[in-house]
Structures are given as structure tokens and as C-alpha cells.
Amino acid sequence: MTSSIFDIFNYFILILLCVVTLYPFLYTMSASISDPLLVMQNRIVLFPKGINFDAYQLVFQKMDIGRGFYNSVVYTVVGTAINILFTSITAYALSRKEFALRIFITKFIVFTMFFSGGLIPTFLVVRYLGMYNSMWALVVPVAIATWNLLILKSFFSQIPESLIESARIDGSHDLYILFKIIFPLSLPALATIGLFYAVGHWNNFFSALIFITDNKLYPLQLMIRNISILENIVDVVTIDNSILFKNIKYAVIFISSLPMICLYPFIQRYFVKGVTIGSLKE
Numbered sequence: 671m672t673s674s675i676f677d678i679f680n681y682f683i684l685i686l687l688c689v690v691t692l693y694p695f696l697y698t699m700s701a702s703i704s705d706p707l708l709v710m711q712n713r714i715v716l717f718p719k720g721i722n723f724d725a726y727q728l729v730f731q732k733m734d735i736g737r738g739f740y741n742s743v744v745y746t747v748v749g750t751a752i753n754i755l756f757t758s759i760t761a762y763a764l765s766r767k768e769f770a771l772r773i774f775i776t777k778f779i780v781f782t783m784f785f786s787g788g789l790i791p792t793f794l795v796v797r798y799l800g801m802y803n804s805m806w807a808l809v810v811p812v813a814i815a816t817w818n819l820l821i822l823k824s825f826f827s828q829i830p831e832s833l834i835e836s837a838r839i840d841g842s843h844d845l846y847i848l849f850k851i852i853f854p855l856s857l858p859a860l861a862t863i864g865l866f867y868a869v870g871h872w873n874n875f876f877s878a879l880i881f882i883t884d885n886k887l888y889p890l891q892l893m894i895r896n897i898s899i900l901e902n903i904v905d906v907v908t909i910d911n912s913i914l915f916k917n918i919k920y921a922v923i924f925i926s927s928l929p930m931i932c933l934y935p936f937i938q939r940y941f942v943k944g945v946t947i948g949s950l951k952e
Contacts, residue, residue, distance in 0.1 A: 695927060702726070702920035709916045725917035735922065738890040743929070745889055746871040749809035753867040754860060756813045757822055762848050764819075765826035776823070783816045789880070796881055807881035808874065808889075815870075818863040825859040826852060861937045869930055890926050897922060 696716060701709050705720025713719065729735050764772045764779075786792075792811060801807040829852060837847050853860065875891035882888060897919050 695924075695931075698920050698924050698927070702917055702924050704917070706917050709920075725921040728918055729921050729925070734885075735890070735893065735925065737886060738888055738893045739925070741887060742872060742890040742926075745805060745808050745874075746868050748805065749812070749871040750864055750867045752809055752813050753815070753818075754864055757815070757819050757863065758848065758853070758856075758860070760814060761819055761822035761826050762844070762852060764823050767831075779816055779819065793880060802881055803883050803887070805887070808877050809871070812870075812877075815863075815867070818866055822856070822859055822863055825856055829855055865934070865937050868933070872926075872930055890922075894919075894922050894926060 693716070697714070700716060700718040701714050702725055703721050703723060704714050704718040705722065706724075708714055708719050763769055764776050766772065787795075796802055796807045796811060801810060833851060833855075834847055837851055842850075873891055875889065875895050878887075878889050878892045879895070882892070
């Protein structure tokens with residue numbers, strides 16, 4: 671009896687979490703294709719009413735969404751690749767017990783989680799290094815996230831030392847060990863932090879707002895921000911169809927949400943696989 675009550679309670683909580691998670695996405699999709707007047711009157715609850723696709727036509731015809739989408743994809747792919755490369759190399763070095771300074775450097779890196787140089791010093795560094803108003807201003811300053819580094823370092827530390835010792839006996843160097851032995855065993859961890867990094871790059875608009883001035887380099891999220899504060903809406907619609915503003919906003923938000931939603935199912939299997947690989951012990 672107690673077990674049945676517990677199961678019912680668990681199902682109720684899980685269903686509630688699913689509803690809370692899915693509702694914003696479903697509402698955004700419904701509002702983007704509903705009658706603009708009904709949207710402005712807040713009469714859309716879950717399902718679309720008075721279906722029309724005028725907002726999507728305006729988005730793709732009169733807004734440079736395609737370029738923003740392309741920029742976001744490039745920033746996300748390049749940025750995530752840089753993140754994984756530098757985070758993996760650093761985590762591998764800090765996970766090696768023979769590295770004498772690993773404890774000191776780890777504490778120094780953890781210090782940056784609580785204290786940073788601030789926005790103005792970061793801006794000056796980016797500008798003096800010649801990265802201002804370029805893609806590199808969005809990916810290089812965030813090449814390593816401390817939290818993800820600690821996660822990967824902990825995962826690398828669990829890999830049996832005998833595997834690395836065997837590789838060294840065979841004459842392998844550190845880069846070979848990292849890319850041929852550590853990487854294949856760490857795919858779940860790499861997929862996890864890779865997803866964290868990718869979502870961070872995809873949703874990032876503040877860095878572009880600070881470091882990018884060329885409209886052609888704007889990521890999609892910055893365009894959404896501009897729409898939200900009515901900066902670009904005059905160029906998008908006329909007074910006669912300005913009622914479409916909310917639909918346009920929801921349409922762009924829906925379009926920007928799709929890539930991460932489509933990406934997650936392909937990475938999810940690595941999370942399950944990580945349960946067995948993470949339990950590997952000597």
C-alpha cells in the first residue's frame with residue numbers, strides 16, 4: 671500500500687514537471703500561429719486559434735533571421751569545439767597525480783568562480799587583442815568554464831591509472847593518451863559539458879551586445895532581444911499590421927528554440943551510457 675502511494679506521488683510530480691516544462695514551448699508555438707488580435711487579448715491558453723502564418727512570412731521576408739541563425743550556428747559550433755578542446759586538455763593535466771602543481775592551479779582556477787576581473791577589464795582585453803567586433807570576441811573569452819572543467823577533471827580522475835600506465839609503457843605520449851584513450855572513455859562526460867557549452871553559446875546575447883557592432887554579425891538571440899525592446903519593429907511591419915508584433919516575437923523565439931530541442935535526443939543516450947562508464951574502477 672505504501673509503495674503504491676509512493677508510486678502515485680512520483681507519477682504526479684513527474685507529470686507536473688512535464689507540464690511545466692512543455693507548456694511554455696507549446697504556448698509559444700500556438701501564439702506564433704494564432705490570430706494576432708486574440709494573442710493581444712491574451713485569449714490563447716494552449717491551442718492556437720484563428721491559425722495564420724503571417725508572422726512567419728514577415729520574419730523570413732523582412733527580417734534577416736537567416737543570417738542571424740547562420741551566425742548563431744557558427745558561433746555555437748566553433749565555440750563548443752574550442753571549449754571542449756581547451757577544457758579537456760586542462761582537465762587532463764589537472765587530473766594527473768604526477769603533475770606537482772595541479773592542486774595549486776586547481777585552487778587558482780576555482781578562485782575565478784567567485785571573483786572575476788569584471789566587464790570593463792574584459793572589454794579592454796578583447797579590444798586590445800584585436801577581437802572586438804569579430805566572432806572571436808564571443809568564443810575566446812569563454813574558452814573554459816570553471817564548473818565544466820571541474821566536472822571533466824573529476825571524470826578523468828576516475829579512469830583507471832593502469833590504462834594510462836600501460837599506454838606509457840607502449841611508448842605513448844600525453845596527447846595520444848588523451849585523444850585515443852581518455853576521449854573514447856569520456857564520451858558521456860564530453861557530451862554533457864558539450865551540451866552545456868552549446869546551450870550557453872546559443873542563448874548568449876549579452877556578449878554580442880557588448881562586443882559586436884556590425885549588424886551582419888548579430889546572432890539570433892540578439893535579434894530577439896532587439897525585437898523585444900521594439901528597436902527593429904518599425905522596419906519589420908507597417909502601422910496597419912503592427913498588431914503582428916507579439917506573433918513575430920513568439921515566432922522568432924520558437925525558431926530559436928528548435929535547434930537545441932532537436933539536438934538533445936541525439937546526446938541523451940550518452941547520459942545513460944555514462945552510468946556504466948562512470949562506474950569503471952580498478
